[in-house]
Amino acid sequence: MHDVRKRKVRNGLVGATALALVLGGFWHFKGGNAATPKEHKNSSAPVRVANVERRDMAVVEHTLGTVIANATVQVTARVEGTLDSADFKEGQFVRAGDLLFQIDPRPFRAALDQARAILQRDKALLNNARRDKARYQSLYEQHTISAQLHDTATTNTDVLAATVEADKAALDLAQINLGYTQIRSPIDGKTGPLLVHAGNMVSSTGGSPLVTIAQIEPIKLSFSLPQSDLPRLQARLKSHRVMATIDARDLHGALLSAPVDFTSNQINSQSGTIELRADFPNADLSLLPGQLVDVTVALDDIPNALVVPHDAVDDGPNGSYVYVVSNGRAIQHDVKILFDNSRSVAVQGDLRPGDSVIVEGQLRVVPDGDVEIFSAVGNASGSSRLKPTVPGEASKSASR
Incomplete structure (x- = not known):
């Protein structure tokens, strides 16, 4: 009797648990359906x-540009000799014609004196030959000498005249070589490091540069634009100046800008771009060769x-x-x-x-x-x- 009562209690608990699960599932199902309208309401994308x-909108291209020297000159020796001195400091600004180097001038001065002496000697011989020619001419007219002697006197005069002309050229060359012992700056610019020091032998054949001079006032900017911009660029150049502006400022704080004055005559086949250049005065020397700058170019207006x-x-x-x-x-x-x-x-x-x-x-x-x-x-x-x-x-x- 006791066991029967325990089984009834156990069966009742199992039934109550099952009923609770069913009711819970029903509530969850109904609750989920009830929340659906709210979630649907908030499903809009934020x-x-x-x-x-x-x-109006400006058609502007941004690219990277490289500053390059307006001119770069490698200064080398024109004659062979011992370098006596360098008459400038590394990094110094020099003007065209300023003395940079002095090569030992003594051998060249001696060669000049020698050429001058040879010229004087051959001039004297030429004068004597001319006097002989005049005498032979008079005797030949009197039929007292043969035609051969007359012709020989004439030939000697002509040969010595040519020799004197050659002596003059040799004298000029010796004078030029003596001038080459003073090496002067060919341009205005800033000198680089000294590559050959005093005491070394320098030569005009196979010799290394003595110094490099870069002209940086004015200075150039080189940059490239895609070839797809070429029609806009060409149309703009016909009607307006194309201005290149870089991310640098002058002494007054204004952005540096200059007109494009060079357009390449060909498209780079590897990059598909065309090169352009602009000259900047660079009075404050803020731009240096090799410097990379951001460039802005206005090509058109919409x-x-x-x-x-x-x-x-x-x-x-x-x-x-x-x-x-x-x-x-x-x-x-x-x-x-x-x-x-x-x-x-x-x-x-x-x-x-x-x-x-x-x-x-x-x-x-x-x-x-x-x-x-x-x-x-x-x-x-x-x-x-x-x-x-x-x-x-x-x-x-x-x-x-």
């Missing part, structure tokens, strides 16, 4: 937007363009597009990019000034899907990031 603008932020434009299988928010939904609009400066993009498409385009949160957006605007950037040149939300913030913004 986004940030900016306004489409209509304004008047009355539709401008959207760079982050608003996405790429799809059919080209570029933007999402326009209308009545809480994201409408996809295909656009054609006219120019992108990495901050703003000039586009063509079915857009109007003031339209709100999505600039952040596109990964969660589907065409014609619901979106929730968390904040708006003021214009097409603005940028922002989604801020972390706190519980209840989304519902507050939705209610507003």
Whole structure:
């Protein structure tokens, strides 16, 4: 009897447990269904937007440029000899004609004296030959000497005349070589390190440079643009000056800018770019050869363009597009990019000034899907990031 009572109690507990599980599952099922409308309500993608603008937009290219010397000269010896002295300091600014080096002039001065003496001797011989020729001419006319003697006197005179001319050339050469013992600067510029010191033998054949001089006032800037910019560049050069601006400032704090005065006559086949150059006065010597600078070049202007932020434009299988928010939904609009400066993009498409385009949160957006605007950037040149939300913030913004 006692065992029968225990079995009844046990069966009752099992039944109560089963009933509790069934009721719990039913409540969970009903509760989940009841929450569905609320979750559906909050399934809108959170986004940030900016306004489409209509304004003029400059077509500007940014690239990296290299500063190069306006002229670079390697100063070498023109004659062989011992280097007596260097008459400048390394890194010194020199003017054209300034004395840089002195080579021992004594051998060349002796060669000059020798050439001068030879010239004097041959001049004396020439004068004597001319007197002989005059005497032989008179005797020949009197038929007292043969024609052979007359011709020999004439030939001797001509030979000595030629010898005197050769002596003059040798004298000029000796004078030039003596002048080469003083090595002077061929240009205005800044000297580099001294490569050969006093006491060394220098030569005009196979000798190393003595010093290098770079002309840096004015100075050149070399940079390259993609060949796709060539039509814009050529059109701009016909009507306007193309200005190159670099990220350096003059003594008054203004950005350094100079007109492009050289365009290469060929496209680099390896990089697909064309080289351009501009001359900068460099009066403050702030630019040095080999220096890398950021270059900005204005190639064109797009008047009355539709401008959207760079982050608003996405790429799809059919080209570029933007999402326009209308009545809480994201409408996809295909656009054609006219120019992108990495901050703003000039586009063509079915857009109007003031339209709100999505600039952040596109990964969660589907065409014609619901979106929730968390904040708006003021214009097409603005940028922002989604801020972390706190519980209840989304519902507050939705209610507003």
